[in-house]
Amino acid sequence: MKLKAGVVLHYLFLDNAYCLMSIKNAKILVEYFKMLDVHNKSSLNDIQFYHFLHYTTDLSDKEIMLIFDMLDWNASGEIGFEEFYMLVCILLANQNNVEKQFISRHSRPVFELIDMDGGHTISPAEFQASGFLFNLKGHALNQIFYDFDVSGDENLSYKEFKMFAMACIDKQEQTKREKKKKKEKSTLRSLGACLVKSANP
Numbered sequence: 001m002k003l004k005a006g007v008v009l010h011y012l013f014l015d016n017a018y019c020l021m022s023i024k025n026a027k028i029l030v031e032y033f034k035m036l037d038v039h040n041k042s043s044l045n046d047i048q049f050y051h052f053l054h055y056t057t058d059l060s061d062k063e064i065m066l067i068f069d070m071l072d073w074n075a076s077g078e079i080g081f082e083e084f085y086m087l088v089c090i091l092l093a094n095q096n097n098v099e100k101q102f103i104s105r106h107s108r109p110v111f112e113l114i115d116m117d118g119g120h121t122i123s124p125a126e127f128q129a130s131g132f133l134f135n136l137k138g139h140a141l142n143q144i145f146y147d148f149d150v151s152g153d154e155n156l157s158y159k160e161f162k163m164f165a166m167a168c169i170d171k172q173e174q175t176k177r178e179k180k181k182k183k184e185k186s187t188l189r190s191l192g193a194c195l196v197k198s199a200n201p
Helices: 021-036 046-056 061-071 081-095 099-105 106-112 126-136 139-148 158-199
Strands: none
Touching: 021 081, 021 126, 061 081, 061 106, 061 126, 081 099, 081 126, 099 106, 099 139, 099 158, 106 126, 106 158, 126 139, 139 158
């Protein structure tokens, strides 16, 4: 899930420590929400929501409508600013490659978002359907799910999901360290090749 080039959301940022917007950014988002709310109802219906995401992201029509249903917790056919704020934070977390930190910092609301049927657990189907929100896809997604289904009931409880969130952070940090080491090795090889060339003109 990525933001399209040139959209206003590129100018908003999340705080590194808590994965939330600054007051200034939140005020900008409030004004943006008011502009989208053409009916002055302090909410967006499915059509307004669809067009917002269609023009700002690379999400498919099916994914957009799934997100709307996930955010429309009370099935009112509309979402308010609170849900809109959470969605934009998820978009920014994806844009800044801090999805895992976002999941960790906001594990309860993320859990409730993914728990589409309100059963207080996350099924494999719910996890598979919503994984695109945090760039979790394919075989790896299934593997992660079953790794953290400690109870073996093929559902993640909140505690199991929270362990998953913590492990995601560890995995991301490990990946960053490995990338840094590879980059350093590559630089050293290039430097070594240059030294050999200069020594043997």
